[in-house]
Amino acid sequence: MTRAIPMTNVDRAQLRAFVSEGFEALGLTAEDAGIFADALIFSELRFHPGQGQGVARLRRYHERIGNGEVNPRADWSIVKEGPALALVDAHNGIGTVAAAKAMRLAIGKAKEGGIGTVIVRNSTHYGSSAVHACQALDHGCIGIAFTNAGPEMAPWGGREGVTGTNPWSIAAPSDQGFPTVLDIAITTAGKGMMNWLIREGKKMPLDWAITPDGEETDDPAAALKGPLLGIGGHKGYGLAFMTEALTGVLSGGGFGLTPYSDPKKLDVSHYFQAIDISWFMAPEDYAARMGEFVQMAKSRALRPGFDEILVPGEQEARRTAAKSENGVPIDDVVLADMQALGRELNLKTTLDPIGPYTGDTL
Structure with a gap:
């Protein structure tokens, strides 16, 4: 059974301030935090959220910097x-x-x-x-x-x-x-889209990936284990x-x-x-x-x-226009996690929902 993934609109300026402040809290300079925040919002607007190039990266970098994988300075x-x-x-x-x-x-x-x-x-x-x-x-x-x-x-x-x-x-x-x-x-395709299809309950095309045994598959869960x-x-x-x-x-x-x-x-x-x-x-x-x-x-x-x-x-360009009309749409799972991260980092900027995203341009 397929299922739609709920999205919620947030204010673009507030989102930018939240992400930038978040990266500063992780150790980036104000200039570098702004560069990173602008890049992630650019990607959030232009690309399908399943591609994983948007603001959800804030959590991933919290982990990478905390683990010493990346040097913020x-x-x-x-x-x-x-x-x-x-x-x-x-x-x-x-x-x-x-x-x-x-x-x-x-x-x-x-x-x-x-x-x-x-x-x-x-x-x-x-x-x-x-x-x-x-x-x-x-x-x-x-x-x-x-x-x-x-x-x-x-x-x-x-x-x-x-x-x-x-x-x-x-x-x-x-x-x-x-x-x-x-x-x-x-x-x-990338594995982010496979995770998205798993959440939607959908199959994937046979030319995306293979199983570890080298077999074709339309099962995104099986494909995640292979190349x-x-x-x-x-x-x-x-x-x-x-x-x-x-x-x-x-x-x-x-x-x-x-x-x-x-x-x-x-x-x-x-x-x-x-x-x-x-x-x-x-x-x-x-x-x-x-x-x-x-x-x-x-x-x-x-x-x-x-x-x-x-x-x-x-x-x-059409995605950017559609997504910008009533705020930036964020996957509800990502939004809840970012709000939790904001509390963990004691950010002054909040991330407040404007309303549900009702568009069809992902």
Whole structure:
């Protein structure tokens, strides 16, 4: 039997203040806490809550910082730097914060020389790739961000994990009222969505994951015990493999089986690139050309069973608009846990329900 998961709306400004204060209570500086809070709310609005990229991370970081897995006051140092390149060591700090600072550095280099690339090693989970790619948009740049992760994906033909979900994002402006933003894991789905389907009482597609014995399954509970599968079969595995080559291998950091193998050194590596549009043409001309391309795609004849054609970033823009209309919708289980954590941390900011979420855009 399927069942809907209840959601409750909370005020966006109050949510931001609560999460930021929470991270300060966990030891982050006010600046870093604000960076992290903004990133999590960005993800909460844009993505399905089952993907696990939103404000529920506050509890997870309470655990990680308490266990010594992540250093909330870690140094952020440039190991080597050139006009267009930099290698950064995050010293096992907050991955989302390290990533934001690395993309800021890449953008600065792009504004000087047309392109900037920054690779980060010795980092931790950095959240949604789109958060960091979209950072470039406010500076007239195209943003690219990707990362390696823990070994959850099986190699093509194997039944044990060796690469991560290794998500990618590419963000480019358009004149259509929203930026075009690709944001994808290289796996077909993540285990957060499997947990969501378990709560909904639903089966999952056969191409999401396999059992530890290597068998296909539509049972998300069975799939949680086995490795994930790549998008497009062997092609997704190839993309995830080469993502490791451009992150952990190239940076001198962890790759393959190494990330998350040591709870005291998560050893995740990231890649960031910014491309200054003005090096090629006026930014408004680029946005118009992208808008023309968007309309080319959306005007194509539809396949049976489809109502419209979407372009990358369009669905997420709609989710953000829908979820922002009456407050930010939070899973009731997550909301209760955050309120409990607020009491544990003696936060001054409360998290008060506005009312039930009645939309259908998750």
